[in-house]
Amino acid sequence: MNLILLAVPFFFLLIAAELLADRWRGVSSYRLADSLNSLSAGVLSQASGLLSKAIVVLGYAFAYEHLHLFELSDELWVWVLAFVLYDLCYYWSHRVGHERNLFWASHVVHHQSEEYNLTTALRQTSTGFLLSWIFYLPMAVLGIPPVVFVTVAALNLLYQFWVHTRHVPKLGWYEWFFVTPSNHRVHHAQNPVYMDRNYGGVFIVWDRLFGSFQEELDEEPVVFGVTVPLQSWNPLWANVQFYVQLWQDAVRAGSWWDKLRIWFMPTGWRPADVAARYPMAKQDLSRFRKFEVPLARRHKLYAALQFSGYVLGVSGLLAVAEQQALVVLLGAWLWVAFGLYCIGAWLENRPFARWLELLRLASNPLALLWAQQVGLLTSGATGWLLLAAWSLASLVWLFWPMPRTPQVI
Structure with missing residues (x-):
């Protein structure tokens, strides 16, 4: 049973509800071209997943078959344990996805939208399967059955859909334990005070434990997007843009060591000689303008x-x-x-x-x-x-x- 497929009608119903909330409150969190670009990235991701799922699922199943330490059944406590463990693994996968060049090249797709609404939640990568599976191997070693792993992965992704909205304020005590729209808005910001924070998928406690939590501040309105904007409505280019940038910098680098290590250095690191010859200016957020193409x-x-x-x-x-x-x-x-x-x-x-x-x-x-x-x-x-x-x-x-x-x- 494909939980994501079953959820598709509800995704679009909730998007329609958010559009009505926009109109009722007299705000605008949608632009048609931006939303279509986000949804296109999501559709492409699902189509790509049909080709790549075998790598993730069969790879996990192989690791489970040959490396598991315990014979865990499908009892309720195993499902609960798997759900929590999956989110812990997701936290580290997500964090590395922000903190290392090669992993950011895959994850950046999800952050390129300069709006923040429920279509942003569906804006997913088509290349994440290449490396993200590594972070979930501890679950296979522990003995979490493949069917349990696949199901809790889908449930984790489904939870994350609703937090991509600007219409839900802070939720009191819930903010201390779970990912909410408020603390996830922080995650999608390009403001320096917010960048690279709040990585949890379901539980925000990981961020509190590992020092990556940041509260949404009333005095610092969130500016959504990435510091080097995509400036395109092309979902294919969205998936390869940062890979291309890394490749160009690697080719231009004078040092062979720089050509190799650029892929695994902290996100944004560039060889000194390349950065000097090909500078990349960051946006001035005080004069930030969203990407737009005039079209009837x-x-x-x-x-x-x-x-x-x-x-x-x-x-x-x-x-x-x-x-x-x-x-x-x-x-x-x-x-x-x-x-x-x-x-x-x-x-x-x-x-x-x-x-x-x-x-x-x-x-x-x-x-x-x-x-x-x-x-x-x-x-x-x-x-x-x-x-x-x-x-x-x-x-x-x-x-x-x-x-x-x-x-x-």
Whole structure:
């Protein structure tokens, strides 16, 4: 049972509720392009997870099979112990993800949004599987069964969804023991006083124990985002931006030692010769401006409607993924990644975006035909009629002669 898949409708219901709360309180914590970028990163992460899950789950199962010290059953106390231990392991994985260059390159995706709302919670990395699994091996050695590990991991992630909101104030005594919206807002800040604090997933006690806790201060309003902004709506670039920066710095470094150690140095460390020749200015928060690309309202709505197709497609894929061969999952990932790249280019108002859209729309019939041939979808005329109607409507919207007056939404 895929708990994340079951939760998807509730995610979107709560996002709708938060939008209503925005309107009721007369505030704005959403921008359509930013939210689509966050959701695109989440969809891409779920699609990538279909390819990478084997590395994490099978790796954990292998470690459990050969290294476990105790034979733990699936009794209630084991589940409770696993839930607490998972969050402790998550704390250290999360902390290292902020404090070392290579790990930050993966985790930075989650922090790139300059807004803070429930779509930010879904903004997840597609490369975390490469190294994060290392931090959970102690659970396998202790003897936590794989099915328990997978379930508590999903529960931990589900808990973290609700704390990504600006509408919930401090919660009194609850703040001392659990991660809350207030102490997690601190975690997403780029203010110097808040940076690299509050790493817990469910329990904030780890931060209090290990000296990484910081309370949200009334006199220091949170500025969300990262000190070196993404400045893009492209979810693929979001996942590789910092890797590219590290690679460029490594290539430019004069010392072979610097070329090697840059990957494992504290986050933000750069070789002295590279930093001197290629300085990177940090933002002045007193003059901070959120990234925005002028684009007409109707064009942003077009992107949102096109994106909905990928939400449905990946949700359907998650439901049947266990029965699919690796080549099928890889083909589905390519379809998703290409489509999300095109939507990102459209939101950035790239000169080639309209023609890229034609290519994307043309790829959908091929994707449908392929999905039917490999058994992802049943053959029949209904799917083709729906796709034809959708494509025709998209083309009319795409080329309808209306001025592209920039409007912010």
